[in-house]
Amino acid sequence: MTSDSSSSNVVEFRNVGKTYNSGRPDAFTAVTDVSFEIPDLPDKGEFISILGPSGCGKSTILRMIAGLEPQHPCTTGEVLVEGKPVFGPGPDRGMVFQDYTSFDNRSVLDNVAFGLECRGVSKIERHALAREWISKVGLDVDSDAAKYPHELSGGMRQRVAIARTLILRPRIILMDEPFGALDPHTRMQMQDLLVGLWNEVQATVFFVTHSIEESVYLGDRVFILSRSPGTLLHQIEVEPPNRPALEMQREEQFQQTVFRIRDILEELESGSHAASV
Numbered sequence: 001m002t003s004d005s006s007s008s009n010v011v012e013f014r015n016v017g018k019t020y021n022s023g024r025p026d027a028f029t030a031v032t033d034v035s036f037e038i039p040d041l042p043d044k045g046e047f048i049s050i051l052g053p054s055g056c057g058k059s060t061i062l063r064m065i066a067g068l069e070p071q072h073p074c075t076t077g078e079v080l081v082e083g084k085p086v087f088g089p090g091p092d093r094g095m096v097f098q099d100y101t102s103f104d105n106r107s108v109l110d111n112v113a114f115g116l117e118c119r120g121v122s123k124i125e126r127h128a129l130a131r132e133w134i135s136k137v138g139l140d141v142d143s144d145a146a147k148y149p150h151e152l153s154g155g156m157r158q159r160v161a162i163a164r165t166l167i168l169r170p171r172i173i174l175m176d177e178p179f180g181a182l183d184p185h186t187r188m189q190m191q192d193l194l195v196g197l198w199n200e201v202q203a204t205v206f207f208v209t210h211s212i213e214e215s216v217y218l219g220d221r222v223f224i225l226s227r228s229p230g231t232l233l234h235q236i237e238v239e240p241p242n243r244p245a246l247e248m249q250r251e252e253q254f255q256q257t258v259f260r261i262r263d264i265l266e267e268l269e270s271g272s273h274a275a276s277v
């Protein structure tokens with residue numbers, strides 16, 4: 001592969017492996033030989049959903065892209081962002097976790113403005129932008145901005161987490177089961193919110209989930225990982241989310257894709273390594 005082709009990829013994995021505690025008796029290989037390319041499309045980021053059995057290395061892969069230790073650095077292969085090896089975290093990559101990651105002692109406004117504060121943006125400017133983002137994620141500026149995280153529902157807290165990340169306009173958004181703790185109704189609302197925001201920010205998104213419906217609805221491509229040590233078994237192209245979640249998820253073609261992926265995952269969970277498309 002030439003360096004020319006890699007520079008046109010937003011993210012590229014070349015035969016990436018990760019062994020924790022390498023060289024020690026408790027060494028453990030979490031992922032092995034993972035390769036993929038996410039091309040840099042003009043004015044559009046791809047949405048990559050990631051599915052796989054528990055413990056197969058989904059979070060490991062996300063955190064290697066983020067450059068977060070101890071997942072970073074990889075043990076074998078290369079993790080490239082914009083054609084360059086990842087050296088650590090950077091402003092081009094933002095992460096949203098399942099656990100609510102807001103600061104308890106900061107108001108919603110100051111939580112959303114936090115990253116800008118770290119970048120030295122003036123108070124007036126960062127509060128103005130934070131208000132904009134609070135409303136973009138569907139919260140009420142007048143009634144919610146002054147609240148503290150303990151006064152918010154789970155869905156509202158994830159809205160804050162999304163606003164906190166997107167206000168920084170990262171090129172790549174890494175989401176690790178962000179809606180895993182939400183009830184089904186709130187979850188669907190959050191999916192639609194995410195689709196709207198994603199169209200606006202045009203970022204490349206990596207989205208780990210246990211929900212097959214969610215992965216098929218949100219994704220342009222669905223990555224399916226094998227059982228531990230995880231490797232990339234399938235990349236399935238799916239229809240983009242160009243209509244509301246409730247509507248699209250009722251359609252027959254959608255259901256068929258879900259069933260096909262469920263069969264693959266069930267085969268993996270039950271221990272057969274023969275699963276192939």
Ligand SMILES: Nc1ncnc2c1ncn2[C@@H]1O[C@H](COP(=O)(O)OP(=O)(O)O)[C@@H](O)[C@H]1O
Nearest residue numbers: 020028030053054055056057058059060061070
């Ligand atoms: N810091 C670590 N040290 C040792 N083993 C780890 C560490 N982090 C994760 N693992 C192991 O690596 C495997 C993959 O973990 P993870 O990426 O969190 O999986 P997933 O997100 O798919 O559930 C698991 O078996 C986990 O126990």
Ligand SMILES: [Mg+2]
Nearest residue numbers: 058059060176
């Ligand atoms: Mg995980």
